[in-house]
Amino acid sequence: MKQVAIIIPAYKPDQKCHTTINDILTAGFQRVIVVDDGSGPEYADFFESISPIPEVTVLRHAANQGKGRALKTAFHYILNHQLPIQAVITADADGQHLASDMLKIARQMKENPDDVVLGARDFSQKDVPFRSRFGNKMTRLLFRLAIGTKLTDTQTGLRGIPVKYLRHLLTVIGERFEYEMNMLAALKPKGIPLSEVTIETVYIDENKSSHFDPLRDSFHIYKVFIFYGLSGAASFGLDVGLYWIFIQLLRDEAPELFIILATVAARVLSSLFNYFVNRHKVFGQGSKKSLVRYYILAASIMIMSAASVHLLYAEWLGRGEVILKVLVDTVLFIFGFVVQRSWVFRKE
Structure with missing residues (x-):
């Protein structure tokens, strides 16, 4: 002792x-x-x-x-x-x-x-x-x-x-x-x-003597998850907003491709925004390799989302494709957090 x-x-x-x-x-x-x-x-x-x-x-x-x-x-x-x-x-x-x-x-x-x-x-x-x-x-x-x-x-x-x-x-x-x-x-x-x-x-x-403040102290404990969720929500909003802007700009310039071009341009810019926020504000670390890793993960999640919804869809769901996609993407959102924390933005 x-x-x-x-x-x-x-x-x-x-x-x-x-x-x-x-x-x-x-x-x-x-x-x-x-x-x-x-x-x-x-x-x-x-x-x-x-x-x-x-x-x-x-x-x-x-x-x-x-x-x-x-x-x-x-x-x-x-x-x-x-x-x-x-x-x-x-x-x-x-x-x-x-x-x-x-x-x-x-x-x-x-x-x-x-x-x-x-x-x-x-x-x-x-x-x-x-x-x-x-x-x-x-x-x-x-x-x-x-x-x-x-x-x-x-x-x-x-x-x-x-x-x-x-x-x-x-x-x-x-x-x-x-x-x-x-x-x-x-x-x-x-x-x-x-x-x-x-x-x-x-x-x-019943632990009444504890000085733990449920709101303030829980925020400090969970803030990395809160910021990750806010980053995802902000990126989604930016993606939708940019998509609308590019639709207006490209509708007359490229009438046959304006939807595809608007989708790609909006997704590239919103994903760059999400990358920089996650690297500098959510996880606070990451090397030069993290950008490549980020887009490898993004492409993988996109493929997994499409494949999972396709494989899990059944006729009895009727028109439940949207609900199924929401459930699949929720799981992949959590998966994305784990991979970003452990691989994309890891300390070298």
Whole structure:
């Protein structure tokens, strides 16, 4: 336990945080770093009460900056002071992470010292709040589509991290709850292995003490998917608008070919728009090869769309060709996201 430090980001904590710290020390851990994330003067007594404990270090933010920034503050402290530890375990301040589970994480890290170890909760239990169950399923699915990694619990705050990875994790963007998701996404490109251990699923008062903002923080977590959808919608609107403009310009100039020419010209320009938006705004990366890859993917999706609708169409559908195409293209839209993330705009 001497080789492991427990990090607790704390924003307006209550007695449950104090109990968690006592349990951690009783379990045998000898170093706890608590980050006061701008809780304010009314919580000064709490932090003053834990500051005299020899095993506890309190770091402070003058103003609330978010969980991600609090974790980075602790990472900076550990590296700057060259603490004689091999790993950290991050835990929440609301009493939902048990010291016994932290011991599980520590044992797993001892057996697999190169792994980042996640404490995975069981969301099938009846006492799990609906918003937590739904949020985990949604995030788990999107994370697997976006990153290609299958995890049981992507939103867990109980994580064991070898100190040798902290410098890399300090370069990961994000200041609030989205940092934890970005952190997981940043591991695969570096070849850092992930493993999970099952932990107790504890929800106190249906998780009312959580400072997670469903609108603001969900936006930060899901924004890459939101921007991808908006990029596709904007490109579709541009394609239709350009098609109408070219129809007006070419109707008299090329009466026999104006529809074909207008379709091709509109699609080329709208696809270039989509490429540049996805490269620079959605995924934020990509090499010179990405343009060629993008058009290979676009051509492949067009062929797959036509072939799928043709093969799946049956007489009993009547005039359901349009509905069938919408369903097929929806699946291909998600497929396009996965391929663009993993191949088209990958980092070389």
